[in-house]
Amino acid sequence: MHIRIENIDQFNHYFHQPTHHPQVSVARLQDADLSLFKPTDFGMYCVVLMEVDFGELVLRDTCIRYRGGTMFTMKPGDVASVNLAPHVKPHGWMLAFRPEQLNGTGLGRDFYLFNFFDYKVAEALNLHDTERKAIINCFHNIHTELQTPDDEFTSHMLRLGIAQMLTFCRRFYDRQFNAQEMHSSDFVKRFNRMVDEYLSNDAERLRSMGPPSVAWCAKQFHLTPSYFGGIVRREMNITPQAFLQDKLIEKAKSLLMDESLTINDIATRLGFTYPNHFARLFRQKVGQSPSLFRQQLIK
Template sequence: MKHTAKDFRVLASVSDFTQHFGFPSPAHPLLTIVDLAQHRGAPAPSLVGPAFRQLYIIALKKNLKGTIQYGHRAYDFSEGVLAFYAPGQMCENNETVDTSELSGWLLAFHPDLLHKYPLAQKMAGYGFFSYQVHEALHLSAREEAMVDGVLHSMQLEYGQPTDGFSQDVLVSQLDVLLNYANRFYHRQFLTRRPAEHDLLSSFEALLTAYFAQGGEQPLPTVQHFADALHVSPAYLSDLLRSLTGQNTQQHIHHALIERAKQLLLSTSLTVNETAFRLGFEYPQYFSRLFKSKTGLTPAAYRFSVH
C-alpha cells in the first residue's frame, strides 16, 4: 500500500514513541527501556498507521512471528532476534505479526542524548542501523547473555533517581552495548554478500558523508544529491516522501540540525562561526532555521544542554 505524507505519524520524542505504542511513560526524557513481555499480545501498532521515528531503537525480540516493514524492505525476525532502527526512517508492522508469545526488551533513545559525547561521532559508522540491513542479528546463547547483561545494567541505572551523572553513565553503557553489537554484526555479515544498494540507501550514505567532512563547505542542496544519484530533484523528493514521509529538503535540514547540535556542544565555535562552518552565508538564517526545528536558538540550546 502506498502512503501519502499525511498518513505518517511523526514520533519526534521518546514520549511520542511510548504514547504511540502504548508503552509506559519514559523515566528519562531522552531514553526509555521497555520490557516487551509486558506487552505480549498487544494489538499491532499498524492499526494507527506507519510511524516516522526520529529516534534510535534497539530491540531484542524473542518469539515474534512475522515481519516488520522497514522502508520498503521486510525486516525478518524468523531466526535473528536483535534489530536496529535509525532516526528518520519509517517502520510499519505487517498485519499478520503475532505477539502472543513475545518477550525481550526495547531500548529507544533520542539523538540529543549523545550530542556532547564521542559516541555521537561513532553512530554513522554502525552499518546495522541502515535500511540496507533487512534481517535481525543472529545471536548465540553466549552473545545474547552478554547483551542482556549490559541492558540489565542500563535498566538499573534507568530506574535510579536522575542526578548529574545519570546521562554520563547511561551513554557509557550504551557505548558498550553498541560495541558488542558491532562485534556480533561483523561476525555474522562479514562473509555475506551485502544487500544491493537502492536509491534510498545511496542517498543516506551521501548525506552522512557530506556532513562528516571537516571544515567549511557549501550548504547542500536537493540538486546536489539528485545529480549525484542521476535522478531528477522531483523524483528524488517523491521517492523519499513515499518511503519516509519526508522530502529531500526535510532530510537535509534534519541532518544539518543534527550536525549543528554536535558543533555547538563539542566545539568552542561561536554561533556565527558554526553557521559559516555549516555553509550559511548569513548566520541569521541559520539561527532562524535552528529555532524553527528545535524551538530554541543555537545559543539557548548550547546553554540548556551544558
C-alpha cells in the same frame, strides 16, 4: 499515514510506562500497545531485539520475517510496522534514544563506528545464545540506570550503557561477517576481478559513470555500502575507498606508459571530469605528479 513519535514521553505512553529520562528509554515489546506495530516513525535511534518470531517486519520498503534472536536498528525517519502473526505475542526488547544524545558527547564522537544503522533490513544481526545474553544484559543495565534516582552521573552512565550495547553489536557483526556464506578468498577474488573488469572496459563507460565507486561495488554484491565496507575492512584490512583508489592508480600507471596519451586523455579514460582531480589523487598516492612519473618511466 503513519504514527509519528515526537519524544520519549510519547514513546513510553505506548508501552504504558513512566518516563525516567527525557532522551533515553528501554521497553519490553510484550508491554507495547498493539497500535504501535502499525506504521510508525519513532523519530529517534532504536535498537530492537526480537526474542521470538511474532510477525513480518516492514521497514524501508522491505518485508522480512526474522527468527527469534534477531536484532535490527532504526534511525530517525525510518517508518516500521509489523504484520503480527496470530496467536503469537510480541516478545523482546527495544532501546530508544534521541539524536541529542550524540551532540558534543563521546557517544557522538564514536558513532561513526556504528554504521549498521544504515544497513539493509536483510542485513540484520543474528545473535548466538551467548551474544543474546550479553545484549539482554545491556538492556537490563540501561533499564536499571533509568530506575536509579537522577544525579550528575545519570546521562553519562546512560551514554556508556548505549555505547556498550552498540559496541557489542559491532563485535557481533564482525563475527557475522566472518560467517558469510561467501568464503573470504572468494570475496577478495571477486572484488578484484570486478574492479579490474570495470577499469578494462572502454573509455565511454568510464566517462559516463566515472571511476568505480563504493556504492556501485556494494550494489554488485547486493549489499549496502556500509555493510559492504565492513566486509572489505575485515577481509582485506583496507577501506573500500582506499582499495578503489589504489586500483585506479595502478591503471593510471599503466596508461602513462603510452606516450600517445596526454595526461588529460588518461584522466578522461579513468572517468575524471576534471583532470586536476586526477592529478591531485595521483600526487597524493604516488608522491609525484603524473607528468614527472611518466618522465621517469621513459628515461
